[in-house]
Amino acid sequence: MSAPGSVAVIRPMVGRDSAFFWEGTAAGELRIQKCNGCGSLRFPPGPSCPRCHSFDQTYVVAAGTGTVFSYVVHRHPPVPGKELPIVIALIDLDEGVRMVGEVTDAVPDGGGSEEIEIGMRLRVDFTRIDDDLTLPTWRKA
Amino acid sequence: MAGFSREAAIVGIGATEFSKESGRSELQLSVEAVLAALADCGLTPADVDGLTTFTMDTSSEIAVARELGVPELRFFSRINYGGGAACATVQQAAMAVATGVADVVVCYRGFNERSGSRFGQVSVAAATQVNTNGLDNAWTYPMGLGTPAATVAMQARRYMHEYGATSEDFGRVAVADRRHAATNPNAFFFERPITLEDHQASRMIADPLHLLDCCQESDGAVALVVVSAERAKDLPQKPAYVAAAAQGSGKDQFVMTSYYRDDIGIPEMGVVGRELWRQSGLRPDDMPVAILYDHFTPYVLMQLEELGFCGRGEAPGFVADGAIEIGGRLPVNTHGGQLGEAYIHGMNGIAEGVRQLRGTSVNQVDGAGHVLVTAGTGVPTSGLVLSA
Numbered sequence: 263m264s265a266p267g268s269v270a271v272i273r274p275m276v277g278r279d280s281a282f283f284w285e286g287t288a289a290g291e292l293r294i295q296k297c298n299g300c301g302s303l304r305f306p307p308g309p310s311c312p313r314c315h316s317f318d319q320t321y322v323v324a325a326g327t328g329t330v331f332s333y334v335v336h337r338h339p340p341v342p343g344k345e346l347p348i349v350i351a352l353i354d355l356d357e358g359v360r361m362v363g364e365v366t367d368a369v370p371d372g373g374g375s376e377e378i379e380i381g382m383r384l385r386v387d388f389t390r391i392d393d394d395l396t397l398p399t400w401r402k403a
Numbered sequence: 404m405a406g407f408s409r410e411a412a413i414v415g416i417g418a419t420e421f422s423k424e425s426g427r428s429e430l431q432l433s434v435e436a437v438l439a440a441l442a443d444c445g446l447t448p449a450d451v452d453g454l455t456t457f458t459m460d461t462s463s464e465i466a467v468a469r470e471l472g473v474p475e476l477r478f479f480s481r482i483n484y485g486g487g488a489a490c491a492t493v494q495q496a497a498m499a500v501a502t503g504v505a506d507v508v509v510c511y512r513g514f515n516e517r518s519g520s521r522f523g524q525v526s527v528a529a530a531t532q533v534n535t536n537g538l539d540n541a542w543t544y545p546m547g548l549g550t551p552a553a554t555v556a557m558q559a560r561r562y563m564h565e566y567g568a569t570s571e572d573f574g575r576v577a578v579a580d581r582r583h584a585a586t587n588p589n590a591f592f593f594e595r596p597i598t599l600e601d602h603q604a605s606r607m608i609a610d611p612l613h614l615l616d617c618c619q620e621s622d623g624a625v626a627l628v629v630v631s632a633e634r635a636k637d638l639p640q641k642p643a644y645v646a647a648a649a650q651g652s653g654k655d656q657f658v659m660t661s662y663y664r665d666d667i668g669i670p671e672m673g674v675v676g677r678e679l680w681r682q683s684g685l686r687p688d689d690m691p692v693a694i695l696y697d698h699f700t701p702y703v704l705m706q707l708e709e710l711g712f713c714g715r716g717e718a719p720g721f722v723a724d725g726a727i728e729i730g731g732r733l734p735v736n737t738h739g740g741q742l743g744e745a746y747i748h749g750m751n752g753i754a755e756g757v758r759q760l761r762g763t764s765v766n767q768v769d770g771a772g773h774v775l776v777t778a779g780t781g782v783p784t785s786g787l788v789l790s791a
Contacts, residue, residue: 272530272549274541305663306542312655332561332667335610336553339524343547350548352557352662360663362557364547376610380564397545 271343271391279309282321287396292386293321294359305359326386327403328353331360335369335376343391349376353384353400363400408682411497412635412642413789415444415628416754421591421745424518425622430462433513434470436624444628444638446507453478453508455495457488457748460512467511478505482650484658486696486779489749490787494648496629506630512750513624521620522746525549536658543660552617552699554659555781556609558667559701563611566716568704570611572723574602576700576735577615577742579728584739587765591619592743616700618741625750627757643757646773647682647788651675659781669705672777675786676710683788685773687711690788692759692768693733693775694752697740702780703727710775710786729766737766749778753787760791 276284286293295307299316310317333351340346349368354360366387368378383403390396417439419425419432433456441447448471454464455478464479478499482488489512496508516522530544531537548554562568581597584590597615605614635642651674655664661671680686687710695706704718712733713721721727727735738744738755745751756774758764771791778785 272525272527272544274545275531275533275537276541277538280538280541306539332557332564334548334553334556334560335607336547336550336556337610338606338608339550341525341547341549342527348547350546350553350557352561352667362543362546362548362660362662380560395545399546 271395271397273395279307283307284395286321286323287388287398290388292324292326292398294324294355294357296320296322303357303359305361322357324355324357324386328355328384330378330380330382330384332380333365333378347376349378351378351384351400363398365400367401406682407497407501408646409644409790410501410632411629412632412644413493413627413753413757414630414635414638414640414642415440415446416626416757417441417443418625418751418754419513419623421589421621421623421747421751423622425515429514429519430466430470432515432622432624433460433462433467433511433626436513436626437467437471437509437511440509440626440628444640446628446638448473450507451509452476453496453499453505455480455482455492455508455510457481457485457492457512458483459485459488460514462513478508482785484779484783486698486748487782487784489696489753489778489785490648490776491650491778491785493627493629493645493753493787494650494785497645497648500629500631506634508629509626510629510750511624511626512748514748515622516746517620517622523550523552523617523620539657539660550609551659552612553609555699555701556612557662558781559611561667562701562705566719568719570603570613571599572704572719573616573700574599575722576697576703576727577602580697580736580740580743582728583737583766584743587739587744590739590744591621592739612699618698618746621745621747623745623747625747625754627750627753641761641791643760643789643791645787646685646790647679648785649675649678649682650783650785651678652783656783658783669702669709669780671784672706672709672780672786675777675784679775679786679788680711683790685788690733690773690775691771692737693735694756694777695735696749696752696777696780697736697742698746698779700742703735706777706780710777729768734766734768737764737768752776756787756789760789
């Protein structure tokens, strides 16, 4: 299980093109960039649409459900702000984009063998670190 | 054949010892390696007019030039993306000497990567750099994905899922490397071969990667001297001609976390491979030996596929019968690789490629007339075909 408050978790670099995402997690929303030019969804976000080159970008709020595409059980070395082992997954969101997230209920107490597999359904959760940072995390759906 | 193929050659190689604690500065290591490489080909610092290295190197070209007493530099450059830079430093040098921009260019890389800043640890600096790479890392580091082993493990797990590859398949790469290192007195793991059972019993680092899937962290430096093919004729060593030198970046490319495209393998190495074959006019079947970047074992399998040695998903079968060990169909990493000799960001592999063409490798492949060398995988990368 993670213990994000104990040691400083690594904080994300936030810029003009990504601030909406982190404002979203703080508000309990998982936001995906949407292009106003062609309607395509994109993660990670950026200032220009690779398909139509529009700079007019907005976002939609994801349903917060997805499927495990791949995963890692991280055992060594230490990770700031985390109590090892942790399970980190690559999650295909139902909207069609993919993102990385910690799966917080896949390691049993005591750190025994993980309980996760490719294809497993997950639901997003929001883990508040402090006033300035809320991380999207995931649980089994 | 195209462009600058065979217009330049690596004529000198030099290195420090490889260790876990060098006891001297990174700048000193690089200067020692450059001096050794120049001595290897009968040149002096006064002959040098170009230097090239990795963006990550902590010793600037001008600092190295000062320590060497190089009077003037006409060419200096750096290549980005970690170990992906290795073969591209030779590409830079080859383009410079082939075009007459410089006459003698030295490629160098030196670091205290074990006793100093360890790449295997979580790098807060990587996550907080003020540029687009730092912004990209916002999507992984805060989530707990912050070591090279873990980022590779994500791709390795998917590779296993899609193609039925197993941890034992990865382990065969480590066994081959350590067999080769065992006969290399300069290797950190000299006289320390491993078995597949050793690999399987080693502790889990980032599941599915065991400890023995991961290269060691090393202190040391390597330097390579590049001159024109014409100049090479006057120098004492048998030239290693640059038959091809290529860089590659793929669709929706990131540094180590190209997770958002359909294929989360290493298509950027496919870009490198196609260009190497185009420039050189050679094919995978023409390569009697290959030096494939091996900071993590799964990438060696993926590279065999991307470079055309076998089809997609076929690498586990390709390596199953010892094909990549000395005496096999395609001996790989005859110096022991980065898992066995040292992790000098791929530059020690280029030096081994040169030794194979000279006929001086400790695991010499008979009559090796060509050698393929690749740079860091999982990042924008590069490769070389060197020919006798």
